[in-house]
Amino acid sequence: MTQHNTALAIAALNDLLGDRLSTGESIREIHGRDEAYSEPALPDAVAFPESTDEVSAIVKICAQHKVPVVPFGIGTSLEGHVIPTHGGISVDTSRMNKILEIHESDLDAVVQPGVSRTQLNEELRATGLMFTVDPGADATLGGMAATRASGTNTVRYGTMRENVLALEVVLPDGTVIETGSRARKSSAGYDLTHLFVGSEGTLGIITRLTVRLFGQPDTILAATCGFETVDDAVNSVIMAIQMGIPMARIELLDEIQMKGMNIFNPDLSLPEKPHLFLEFHGSDASVKEQVEFFEGVAEEFGVSGFAWATKAEDRGRLWAARHNAYYAGKSLRKGCESVVTDCCVPISALADCISRTKEIINKAGLIAPIVGHVGDGNFHLLILFDPNDPEELTKAKQLASDVNRVALSFGGTVTGEHGVGTGKKKYMAEEHGAAYALMATLKRAVDPDNIMNPGKTVDIN
Structure with missing residues (x-):
């Protein structure tokens, strides 16, 4: 790549996008780093497309001039995925944030890549459905698919790998393709959808996703419990999984992390020893059965200090604390x-x-x-x-x-x-x-x- 080629590409992109192409240093700096301790590198410009056609046009211009293209969602990645190490154009999909279709009967939704997981769940609230992949950060679904994200609900509901049914993708020459369908299974050809799920923007830019939804459970019960050792906590989880207890969330925090949790969340006040943060989903009867089974398992490993959260606001505080574990750890x-x-x-x-x-x-x-x-x-x-x-x-x-x-x-x-x-x-x-x-x-x-x-x-x- 030469500066000449980059300048030509930026000139053509400016004609296409106008003020939705930025070469300002502050905008470039935002798109030159992620949440991790990675060496930053600035793109030469940042494009803000609003449609698949615009993404295709951007990529065609960059392909013509052999200028790098780096997809950007919201920048919450942790391994340098969005850092333009070779310069080029950062393609920010945040303006492509429309929820296009919700199919309640089929339990799926079609969205643009800039839709965040909380945005989708807010839209779904009245339908009785939910999108379950929860990596902690309020990431975009396009970014979550590109990194094959998962999170606290994975043990029951799966990762993005299991929850993406179909994609629209712009290839490196600007061609737009569709992979998969809204059908729940297919034997038709190569599984291209899952080639792009986890490809981290190295094969194309995701411009539309069809994602799987689940019914909101009638009853949700959350809890914390402590153990004397990490081994005891982990072995209780292993036994619970092997027994087939369908728990929705099982999170481990060791004694060092718990010290940070109490510093960062003064109202938490939990013993500074290994803890599990748990959540159970289902009907009243099934949740009660899950709890009884897990309590029996945990008692074999010396569990202590069960604390239950039944109200939505209490569960919210508990999981907010877990999602802020990064900042709690740094408070140490x-x-x-x-x-x-x-x-x-x-x-x-x-x-x-x-x-x-x-x-x-x-x-x-x-x-x-x-x-x-x-x-x-x-x-x-x-x-x-x-x-x-x-x-x-x-x-x-x-x-x-x-x-x-x-x-x-x-x-x-x-x-x-x-x-x-x-x-x-x-x-x-x-x-x-x-x-x-x-x-x-x-x-x-x-x-x-x-x-x-x-x-x-x-x-x-």
């Missing part, structure tokens, strides 16, 4: 920055993997609270370090690397939900072996000029 050390990482292992290996992880944390001498969606084997580390101490940053990155390799040793993955971006790319060959080369082959076939979010997930040069 003033002025710190953090390296955030996640991994996922088979549920039977979870206790051993977390135990080994805590040994590595102690050896590193760093503060690194653990939280996790333990019902599906996924946990996260928030590794705190002094931003003015390069040695601590090096140690934090090494700790993250060690934990990733521990997960692989247990038959797991280096990322359960954060995605690859630039942060996890160096582990991909180790995790996937020869299959990683096939990913490069697919990328090269779809995007031979490597203009779509180059430098992320897979390299082809």
Whole structure:
């Protein structure tokens, strides 16, 4: 890419979009970083399309001049996905935020990529339906599909992989394609929908999604409970899953994280020992049965301090506290920055993997609270370090690397939900072996000029 090509592309985009193309430094800075501790890089310009046709036209211009294109939702990613490491045009889909169709009888909705999960659920409130994927941040559905997001409800309702039925995608040459359908199953050809779910903008820009909905449960009951050790907490979860208790949320917070939770949420006042945050969905009778079964399981592992939340406002406060775990963790050390990482292992290996992880944390001498969606084997580390101490940053990155390799040793993955971006790319060959080369082959076939979010997930040069 040359400055000449970029200038020509920006001139053509300006003719197309007018004041919806920005080269202002403040706008470019917003689109040059994400929520993680990643090296920022500014795009040359930011485009704000309002339709699929405009996205197609933008991509055609960039393809003509071989200028990189980086899709941008709301910037809540954690592995550098949206950072324009090669410059180019950031395509911000926030103005494509219309809920196009809601099919109550078929339990699905059709939306533009800039629709956020809370926006969709607010629209669904009166229908008795809900969209269940909840990564914590109020992310856009386009971004959630691109990163194959999941979250606290995954153990019962699945990830974006299970909840995206169909897509409209603009390919790297500007061609618009549709994948999948509103039918709940199909044997017709390659599963292109799920090729793009998790592709992180490296194969195209998602411009429309059809997503699965669920009925709102009659009864919702949330709770917290404490354990003496992380092993006890995790083993109670493993037994509950193996018994088939259909719990909606099972979140682990270790004793370090709980200390931060109490600092950041003074009204929480929970014992500083490992906790599970739980939620049960269903009819009155089924929720009562789920609770009784889980209490019986947890008692075998020395559970204490069950605290129940039945009112919506109490549940809201509980899950708001959980969603703010990042800020609670950072409150453990003033002025710190953090390296955030996640991994996922088979549920039977979870206790051993977390135990080994805590040994590595102690050896590193760093503060690194653990939280996790333990019902599906996924946990996260928030590794705190002094931003003015390069040695601590090096140690934090090494700790993250060690934990990733521990997960692989247990038959797991280096990322359960954060995605690859630039942060996890160096582990991909180790995790996937020869299959990683096939990913490069697919990328090269779809995007031979490597203009779509180059430098992320897979390299082809």
